[in-house]
Amino acid sequence: MMELKAQLTADGFADKTVLKCPKGTRDFDPKAMAIRDSILNKIVQCFKRHGAETIDTPVFELKDVLLGKYGEEGGKLIFDLADQGGEALSLRYDLTVPFARYLAMNKITNLKRYHIAKDFDIAGQYDLMIPEAECLRIVDEVLNSLKLGDFEIKVNHRLLLEGMFVASGIDLSLFKTVCSSIDKLDKLPWENVRYELINEKYIDSEAVDKLEQFVRMRELNRELSNMGLLEKFLSSSGIRDNNSAKTAINEMKLLLNYCELFGANKNITIEPSLARGLDYYTGVIYEAVIKAFSHSLNASQKVFGSEDDEIITVGSVAAGGRYDYLVGMFYPKKKNIPCVGVSFGVERLFSIKAMKAQVDGASIRTSETEVFVASAQKNLLKDRMRLCKLLWDNDVKAEMSYKSNPKMLNQLQYCEERKIPLVIIIGEFELENGIVKIRDVKTREETVCFEFIEFQELCDKFSLLSTKLNKSSLIS
Amino acid sequence: MMELKAQLTADGFADKTVLKCPKGTRDFDPKAMAIRDSILNKIVQCFKRHGAETIDTPVFELKDVLLGKYGEEGGKLIFDLADQGGEALSLRYDLTVPFARYLAMNKITNLKRYHIAKDFDIAGQYDLMIPEAECLRIVDEVLNSLKLGDFEIKVNHRLLLEGMFVASGIDLSLFKTVCSSIDKLDKLPWENVRYELINEKYIDSEAVDKLEQFVRMRELNRELSNMGLLEKFLSSSGIRDNNSAKTAINEMKLLLNYCELFGANKNITIEPSLARGLDYYTGVIYEAVIKAFSHSLNASQKVFGSEDDEIITVGSVAAGGRYDYLVGMFYPKKKNIPCVGVSFGVERLFSIKAMKAQVDGASIRTSETEVFVASAQKNLLKDRMRLCKLLWDNDVKAEMSYKSNPKMLNQLQYCEERKIPLVIIIGEFELENGIVKIRDVKTREETVCFEFIEFQELCDKFSLLSTKLNKSSLIS
Numbered sequence: 001m002m003e004l005k006a007q008l009t010a011d012g013f014a015d016k017t018v019l020k021c022p023k024g025t026r027d028f029d030p031k032a033m034a035i036r037d038s039i040l041n042k043i044v045q046c047f048k049r050h051g052a053e054t055i056d057t058p059v060f061e062l063k064d065v066l067l068g069k070y071g072e073e074g075g076k077l078i079f080d081l082a083d084q085g086g087e088a089l090s091l092r093y094d095l096t097v098p099f100a101r102y103l104a105m106n107k108i109t110n111l112k113r114y115h116i117a118k119d120f121d122i123a124g125q126y127d128l129m130i131p132e133a134e135c136l137r138i139v140d141e142v143l144n145s146l147k148l149g150d151f152e153i154k155v156n157h158r159l160l161l162e163g164m165f166v167a168s169g170i171d172l173s174l175f176k177t178v179c180s181s182i183d184k185l186d187k188l189p190w191e192n193v194r195y196e197l198i199n200e201k202y203i204d205s206e207a208v209d210k211l212e213q214f215v216r217m218r219e220l221n222r223e224l225s226n227m228g229l230l231e232k233f234l235s236s237s238g239i240r241d242n243n244s245a246k247t248a249i250n251e252m253k254l255l256l257n258y259c260e261l262f263g264a265n266k267n268i269t270i271e272p273s274l275a276r277g278l279d280y281y282t283g284v285i286y287e288a289v290i291k292a293f294s295h296s297l298n299a300s301q302k303v304f305g306s307e308d309d310e311i312i313t314v315g316s317v318a319a320g321g322r323y324d325y326l327v328g329m330f331y332p333k334k335k336n337i338p339c340v341g342v343s344f345g346v347e348r349l350f351s352i353k354a355m356k357a358q359v360d361g362a363s364i365r366t367s368e369t370e371v372f373v374a375s376a377q378k379n380l381l382k383d384r385m386r387l388c389k390l391l392w393d394n395d396v397k398a399e400m401s402y403k404s405n406p407k408m409l410n411q412l413q414y415c416e417e418r419k420i421p422l423v424i425i426i427g428e429f430e431l432e433n434g435i436v437k438i439r440d441v442k443t444r445e446e447t448v449c450f451e452f453i454e455f456q457e458l459c460d461k462f463s464l465l466s467t468k469l470n471k472s473s474l475i476s
Numbered sequence: 477m478m479e480l481k482a483q484l485t486a487d488g489f490a491d492k493t494v495l496k497c498p499k500g501t502r503d504f505d506p507k508a509m510a511i512r513d514s515i516l517n518k519i520v521q522c523f524k525r526h527g528a529e530t531i532d533t534p535v536f537e538l539k540d541v542l543l544g545k546y547g548e549e550g551g552k553l554i555f556d557l558a559d560q561g562g563e564a565l566s567l568r569y570d571l572t573v574p575f576a577r578y579l580a581m582n583k584i585t586n587l588k589r590y591h592i593a594k595d596f597d598i599a600g601q602y603d604l605m606i607p608e609a610e611c612l613r614i615v616d617e618v619l620n621s622l623k624l625g626d627f628e629i630k631v632n633h634r635l636l637l638e639g640m641f642v643a644s645g646i647d648l649s650l651f652k653t654v655c656s657s658i659d660k661l662d663k664l665p666w667e668n669v670r671y672e673l674i675n676e677k678y679i680d681s682e683a684v685d686k687l688e689q690f691v692r693m694r695e696l697n698r699e700l701s702n703m704g705l706l707e708k709f710l711s712s713s714g715i716r717d718n719n720s721a722k723t724a725i726n727e728m729k730l731l732l733n734y735c736e737l738f739g740a741n742k743n744i745t746i747e748p749s750l751a752r753g754l755d756y757y758t759g760v761i762y763e764a765v766i767k768a769f770s771h772s773l774n775a776s777q778k779v780f781g782s783e784d785d786e787i788i789t790v791g792s793v794a795a796g797g798r799y800d801y802l803v804g805m806f807y808p809k810k811k812n813i814p815c816v817g818v819s820f821g822v823e824r825l826f827s828i829k830a831m832k833a834q835v836d837g838a839s840i841r842t843s844e845t846e847v848f849v850a851s852a853q854k855n856l857l858k859d860r861m862r863l864c865k866l867l868w869d870n871d872v873k874a875e876m877s878y879k880s881n882p883k884m885l886n887q888l889q890y891c892e893e894r895k896i897p898l899v900i901i902i903g904e905f906e907l908e909n910g911i912v913k914i915r916d917v918k919t920r921e922e923t924v925c926f927e928f929i930e931f932q933e934l935c936d937k938f939s940l941l942s943t944k945l946n947k948s949s950l951i952s
Contacts, residue, residue: 019541019577019580019806021537022537022538027534027578027581028531028533029531030529030589033529033531033532048844048873049872049873049874050868050874051843051873051874051875051894051896053842054506054513056512057497058497058498058501058502059535060498062496079558079560080558080560081556082557084556086499087499091557105495105503106505127880130878130880368524369527385734385737389739392617398525402598402600402602402606402607403602404603420527
């Protein structure tokens with residue numbers, strides 16, 4: 001055995017290298033996991049409420065499956081596996097492209113699915129804007145249930161962006177590069193974006209000034225309702241004759257109507273400057289931000305962070321849109337499976353929830369243990385074990401110390417640290433007289449005390465007690 | 477837009493390559509996911525019942541963290557990421573080494589945690605065999621709850637293996653290579669293993685024959701109880717004078733006692749030929765098999781598969797043991813954090829469950845939808861939407877068609893295919909008279925029919941109805 005130990009040590013690690021996670025990754029400790037799980041549970045509950053099935057795909061894909069699906073900028077983010085003489089593989093970058101590959105590979109034309117508790121998509125040929133409205137309802141439901149503060153769901157349409165470009169005299173071959181500048185308007189003032197468009201991307205300054213009136217229409221008309229803004233757009237010169245833009249505006253009007261019926265319109269803002277990066281979107285696009293944590297330039301929204309410029313922002317916490325041609329890219333005959341979906345930024349939601357928990361000083365439970373079985377005297381290990389067995393048999397979440405003769409104080413301390421609500425205390429006196437003490441850890445009262453002629457009876461009483469505990473909400 | 481479509485198509489994929497998952501990986505479709513989720517839920521419920529916290533670590537680690545932790549054979553299984561000019565990274569191979577790295581990095585001395593719904597470990601200096609007994613209780617609980625048929629938990633001890641080697645005159649420097657032969661005894665008859673040891677590994681034939689009496693002691697004494705077998709071992713020549721072996725036997729006796737108190741002894745078999753591959757085990761080791769799907773040579777257990785030799789076997793479905801020196805490998809001063817754990821073979825459990833579901837012709841629900849909102853006439857989209865909103869608001873899992881004017885037959889067919897239990901049917905007559913029809917999809921009865929003056933009232937009734945459905949068990 002000593003030999004093994006020596007050998008393990010010789011092969012060891014600690015002497016040479018600093019112990020760390022790979023760059024860009026992190027561990028989640030029990031507190032972080034309690035927060036993350038509560039977020040994932042709420043998201044999945046919402047997906048199930050909307051009747052979604054779930055699928056899973058491998059963490060890596062053939063490199064060719066991912067290539068050419070994200071546009072130039074997305075391509076840079078693909079992480080390859082080392083060549084081990086087999087297929088060229090890459091880590092997946094999102095769940096949308098693997099989903100499209102899955103649909104094409106299995107020749108599926110209709111599916112409502114979610115994927116790893118964060119991606120929800122509806123595939124299929126349906127009537128206009130009904131699936132989009134459900135996606136926005138899902139964003140609204142999830143963000144309400146997470147209680148992260150006021151939020152805003154910005155909505156735009158790829159065809160409206162295209163119409164704005166045409167109306168401004170910007171060639172559509174410049175669509176991607178101009179969009180990537182416009183998309184910065186939530187972080188930068190117009191002047192900076194204008195400078196970039198004219199001086200770095202060499203767009204004609206007259207065209208840029210024409211474009212300004214479109215992309216800043218929301219910013220400069222905050223008082224207008226969403227319908228009002230769309231009407232104003234529709235009457236703008238260059239837009240009223242543009243078929244793409246008119247289609248987009250009519251679709252968004254219909255979407256707003258449906259969202260109202262679904263009760264999901266309250267936090268929606270039509271935002272003509274929203275221009276999401278990924279290539280594959282073809283119709284309505286959307287993005288949600290938690291106001292207090294958004295990049296918004298509106299100073300009144302700066303709630304968190306220090307008083308100077310160091311505002312903690314996390315960007316969008318949910319985003320998605322319609323992508324009608326992505327699945328077709330995997331079909332030999334380019335069959336189209338129209339899709340619309342939404343993806344939640346679980347890491348960002350986690351950061352906000354964790355920050356809020358810290359600010360509020362919230363206490364976080366990291367296990368769900370309902371009862372701890374403690375002994376007041378020595379040599380009661382077997383009795384504690386027998387009691388635990390019966391609690392487990394009755395589906396009561398129970399723990400005991402792994403020491404043969406644990407100290408009472410240590411046992412109670414463990415319960416207080418771990419926020420275990422109840423302790424069963426047994427001692428020789430209790431065993432002889434067929435009773436147990438029940439201690440309420442919070443109040444430290446030991447008033448609940450009853451006969452226990454049979455273990456089973458005790459468990460029944462405990463099952464009743466434990467159902468009173470709120471099992472799902474670990475964050476108080 | 478056409479331009480985008482053409483461009484997307486030009487970048488496409490389908491023309492050049494066959495659409496597939498990377499070798500060795502697979503997609504999980506909704507039916508497979510329903511089975512897998514039900515397995516993971518049962519495992520996690522069990523872990524929570526035992527008060528475990530949960531952590532998560534990145535899917536890849538610094539290559540140095542993984543190197544030298546699995547022995548020669550494990551090392552071959554490590555999958556490297558492509559060098560992108562940064563750190564040398566590898567995909568994690570199990571969850572135990574990352575757990576050990578996590579403990580050392582965060583200087584944690586005590587923790588009971590689970591990891592991605594399959595790995596449970598107890599770290600800390602505790603009294604002998606108490607944590608081991610809880611691990612075996614967890615294996616017993618999980619395998620009972622999964623209802624996969626009779627199972628066996630084989631238990632052995634590294635020190636007993638070492639004692640058997642010494643007693644047979646085999647040098648401990650040959651420990652790994654001899655163990656890897658012995659471990660094949662669940663698949664191969666002794667004659668083959670003997671041949672390999674003598675002719676391929678050049679072990680002295682007299683030593684091999686001495687070793688036989690130890691490693692085949694369970695096989696040749698099926699009638700002996702576990703305690704009886706350990707007593708027989710203890711009285712064997714060579715063992716009775718070997719301190720390692722005596723320690724192991726006494727520990728296993730204590731473990732059997734504790735397992736009995738925990739009600740987890742019924743399926744345990746002391747099996748001296750169990751010699752798990754991974755280097756890092758130092759004490760008790762165990763492995764569970766579902767009897768009908770195990771490699772066992774016992775012909776009476778061959779239940780599944782065809783009548784000739786093609787038996788479907790899946791190997792062990794849970795395995796683990798004590799590993800006291802692994803965490804120390806990450807500490808500069810080799811501080812020891814004793815650990816014991818168990819890992820469930822979720823993919824194998826899945827295969828068995830899926831096979832059984834197929835054999836039994838079990839019907840599998842892939843979504844949890846409780847109510848489908850259907851309309852009998854045209855132009856009722858808005859009414860269906862309003863009704864869905866209120867159902868969702870009241871946490872009822874509800875769906876409707878995404879078509880403006882869906883056909884009644886198609887809506888009902890969807891419910892039958894998806895096994896949605898109830899349909900609310902609205903039509904003009906119903907809306908005018910303030911009633912709805914409720915259809916039971918299984919019996920096709922439309923008897924439940926009540927006034928609905930207010931939507932809210934309807935939802936309340938539905939909430940009552942829906943709680944009657946068994947939400948958790950999707951596999952009937």
